[in-house]
Each structure stands twice: as C-alpha cells, then as structure tokens.
Amino acid sequence: MSDSKPPLTHGKVAEGQHREYVGGKWDEIGPLQFQYLVSQGLRPEHVFLDIACGSLRGGVHFIPYLNTGNYLGLEKEEELVQAGLVYELGEQRALEKKPEFVISDAFAFRHFSKRPEYALAQSLFTHLKQEHIELCLRNLRHIAKPGCRFYATFFEADTVAANPEESHDHMSFYYAAADMSAFGSKYGWQPTYIGDWGHPRGQRMMLYVAP
Numbered sequence: 053m054s055d056s057k058p059p060l061t062h063g064k065v066a067e068g069q070h071r072e073y074v075g076g077k078w079d080e081i082g083p084l085q086f087q088y089l090v091s092q093g094l095r096p097e098h099v100f101l102d103i104a105c106g107s108l109r110g111g112v113h114f115i116p117y118l119n120t121g122n123y124l125g126l127e128k129e130e131e132l133v134q135a136g137l138v139y140e141l142g143e144q145r146a147l148e149k150k151p152e153f154v155i156s157d158a159f160a161f162r163h164f165s166k167r168p169e170y171a172l173a174q175s176l177f178t179h180l181k182q183e184h185i186e187l188c189l190r191n192l193r194h195i196a197k198p199g200c201r202f203y204a205t206f207f208e209a210d211t212v213a214a215n216p217e218e219s220h221d222h223m224s225f226y227y228a229a230a231d232m233s234a235f236g237s238k239y240g241w242q243p244t245y246i247g248d249w250g251h252p253r254g255q256r257m258m259l260y261v262a263p
C-alpha cells in the first residue's frame with residue numbers, strides 16, 4: 053500500500069500538524085469516539101484495538117481509562133504515534149499504562165501480544181479502497197476474540213460510488229451500507245448498520261461482531 057504525502061517533520065509536529073494530519077477537530081472527535089465506545093460497553097478490563105490510531109486523538113482518552121496493557125494501537129505512520137506519545141499522552145502516562153503499538157500498513161494484527169474484545173476504526177475506511185477494507189476485516193477476524201465487537205466508520209453513499217483508485221489519507225471514499233455489510237459477511241463477521249452516531253462530518257457507523 054502506498055500514499056504520497058509530505059513528511060511530518062519535527063517542526064510540523066511542533067506546529068500541531070500531527071493533529072491536522074488526522075483530521076483536526078481534536079477536542080471533539082477524540083472524546084466522541086471514546087464516549088461512544090464506553091456507551092457500547094467498553095470497560096477498563098477489556099482489550100481494545102484502535103485501528104489506525106494516528107496521533108492518539110482517541111488514544112489519549114482510551115489509554116488512561118483502560119487497565120494497564122489493554123490498549124493496542126495499529127498505525128502505518130510511526131511518526132504520528134511518536135508525536136501522540138510525546139506531545140499528547142506524555143511519556144509518564146505511557147510508562148504507567150504500557151500501550152502496545154504495531155506499525156503496519158497491511159493490518160498485521162498478529163504482531164500484538166493480545167487478542168481484542170473491542171476494536172475501532174475511526175476515519176479509516178473513509179480513506180481506503182475496497183481491497184484494503186477487506187484486508188483489514190479479514191486479518192482482524194483471524195485474531196479477534198469470539199464475541200469481539202468491531203466498530204468502523206464510513207462515508208455512506210446511496211448506491212455504488214465512484215471512488216479514487218488508490219487508498220489515500222486525505223481523499224474521501226464512499227460506500228453503500230449494503231456493501232459495508234457484505235464486506236464483513238465475506239470474512240465471517242455479523243454486520244449491523246448503526247448509522248448516525250453524532251460524527252460532526254456525517255460519518256456513519258458499522259458494527260461487526262465475531263461469532
């Protein structure tokens with residue numbers, strides 16, 4: 053998988069561009085995703101996987117809440133994770149809570165030491181072509197605990213949409229809800245369309261449950 057993007061230099065991180073890179077609205081979309089998952093039953097004792105965790109917009113809320121070692125973050129851009137750890141979460145909190153990270157652009161979930169009971173992909177499928185959404189769903193299904201609940205946001209189209217040819221961090225992809233369900237069913241997930249969950253840019257929510 054590849055993306056053309058400007059490097060996130062130290063100067064850009066210092067200017068807060070690690071927040072902009074993941075879409076901005078830091079103080080809105082961070083708490084929103086955390087509170088939503090808690091409303092869906094996430095508890096400190098659960099193992100939680102944040103897929104495409106970026107610069108920890110959600111992670112700064114999930115990591116302190118979860119028991120030590122229960123936060124797993126997967127991301128393709130290592131410097132975003134570093135910026136999140138150093139400038140957002142803080143090194144002391146990281147040492148205390150021991151979040152685990154895997155840097156991968158191919159959804160290499162097998163490298164985590166634990167299997168998730170809850171997972172979230174917030175603003176990820178909105179940037180991926182179908183093949184990459186399916187790769188994520190397939191690889192996650194292999195390591196998800198039975199009963200695992202995977203929440204994924206997407207931009208909803210009424211019918212099949214004309215999307216960009218390649219996945220891209222800063223381009224939007226649209227899918228019909230029926231297609232999002234079908235992608236999950238193909239890999240043994242039980243999909244449910246949740247729809248509106250209060251996202252300020254109108255992203256919809258899917259839930260995939262591992263039987």
Ligand SMILES: C[S@@+](CC[C@H](N)C(=O)[O-])C[C@H]1O[C@@H](n2cnc3c(N)ncnc32)[C@H](O)[C@@H]1O
Binds near residue numbers: 132184
């Ligand atoms: C819009 S940001 C959202 C980040 C985070 N979920 C949040 O809410 O702040 C999308 C993230 O997806 C990451 N990403 C895109 N494709 C990916 C892939 N194939 N594997 C892992 N991360 C990916 C990007 O690097 C970026 O950090």
